[in-house]
Amino acid sequence: MTTAGPTDTIGPTGDPPQYGPARPSATSQKSESSQDLSQLPLFMSSLDDVPEGTNDAIEALKALAYEGEPHEVAQNFRQQGNESYRSKYWRDAIEFYTKALAVGCSVDEINGACYANRAACNLELRNYRRTNLDCAEALKINPLNVKALYRSAQACLALDKIPEAEDCVQRGLVIDKYNSSLKAIQEKITSRKEVLVKLQQANLERDRLSKAKTVALERALQVRNVLQRTTSTRPPSLPEDAVVQLQNPLDPESCLCFPVVILYPLHLQSDFIRSLSENETIYSQLGDILSPLNLPGWDEKREYTYPGVEVLVEKKKYDMHGKPSLSRIGPKASLKKVLGEGKLELIDGILTVLVVPKVRLTEFVDSWKQENPN
Incomplete structure (x- = not known):
């Protein structure tokens, strides 16, 4: 009796005998190892990841998902959506619920549940507008869907749509007056409503004070006869808080x-x-700015040592004779006096003065006249 067993063979290179199936060639090994594992069902995250027509086995599985009556297909997608929801894969769940709805089955219970559950996923993803849209569709199918009312109330509360949120809760409590979830969201709505009322009151008070400050400032400038002018742009290098106050x-x-x-x-x-x-006075400030111990680096000739300077004002507005004016400000003249006499203008909320060394005053005035001829 002969017993079947491994065949003893010697290869052309003198290799020892091999037992069992022949080992794949190097070429075939490389082919298998280079296969894209993502194309195998075991390693796929979704059947839809494979381009259509590239894998017959996958196409068969896809077709299988749509076999059966519409309500059976929709229910299958719904269950897959529920599983994804329980695993907190919100986007996957949304996709399954969307596929269930796309089947177009005529069972209201399935469609209403898919809309309500998709709303729950969108709520988790903070897609509040989509949440409300799905809840609205669920309520069209079943106006007594308490879950849809509850989720819509949550979405409206997140958007600070307090009246809409209150309406959803009230409608839900009419259906189920002992619903603890609705009562809990009702308390949150009441609390948020109080916060919003306080914020609104604070904003109104802030606006009132702002207007009162503006009126007081305008009145102060008017009483002091301060000349004002506004140009198209504010000097960009000045701080934002550089304002008259x-x-x-x-x-x-x-x-x-x-x-x-x-x-x-x-x-x-x-x-x-x-x-x-x-x-x-302007000079009181120059005493610090141009003190002998604090001279600017650009004043190489030390021409600006206080009090050896003159303060001038160039009025951009033309006087009654149609000429620009250049006025000197005395060392003892307060800013209020200078403003009241109309020598200095408030341009874009800023006062501007010119400072030149006394020894070069004539030089500057002559130069200024040449640039501003009669």
Whole structure:
């Protein structure tokens, strides 16, 4: 009796005998290892990941998913959606519910559940508008769908649509007056409503104060006869908080403070005073800015040592004779006095003065006249 067993063979290279099936060639091994595992059903995240017509086995599985009556296919997708939802794969669940609805089955219970469940997924993803749209479709099918009302209330609350959220809760409690979820969201709505009322009151009070401050400031400038002019642009290099302001923002009679730009036209340099009281003088500030111990680096000849400078004002607005004006400000003249006399304009909320060395005053005035001929 002969027993079948492995065949003893010697290869052309003198290899030892091989037992069992012949080992695949190197070429066939490479072919198998290079196969895209994502094309195998076991490793696929979705059957739809494979291009249509490229894998017959996958096409068969896809077709199988749509075999049966419409309500059976829809119910199958619905169950897959529920499984994805329980695993917190919200986007996958949305896809399954969408496929279930696309089948077009005539069972309201299935369609209504898919809309309500898809709304739950969108709620988790904070797609509140889509949540409300799906809830609306679910309620068209079944106006007594408490879950749809509850989820719509959550979405409306997240969007601060308080009346709509309250309406959903009230309709839900009419259907199920003991529903604990609806009562819990009702408490949240009431709490949020109180917060929004306080925020609205705070905004109204803020607007009222802002308007009152604006009126007080306008009144203060008017009483002091301050000339004002607005141009198209505000100097971009100045801080945002460089504004004219009252010491007491609601009292027009309190002290006014102004931002001031100091120009050194002979050297094309400048300094900035964030806030200068109307009761002070320009020279009082220059005493610090141009002190012998604090001279600017660009003043190589030390021409701007205080008090050896003059302060001038160039009015951009033409006078009654149709000429630009250039005025000198005295060392003892307060800002309030200079403004009241109309020598200085408030342009775009900023006061601008010119500072030149006394020894070069004539030089500057002559130059200025040449640039501004009669």
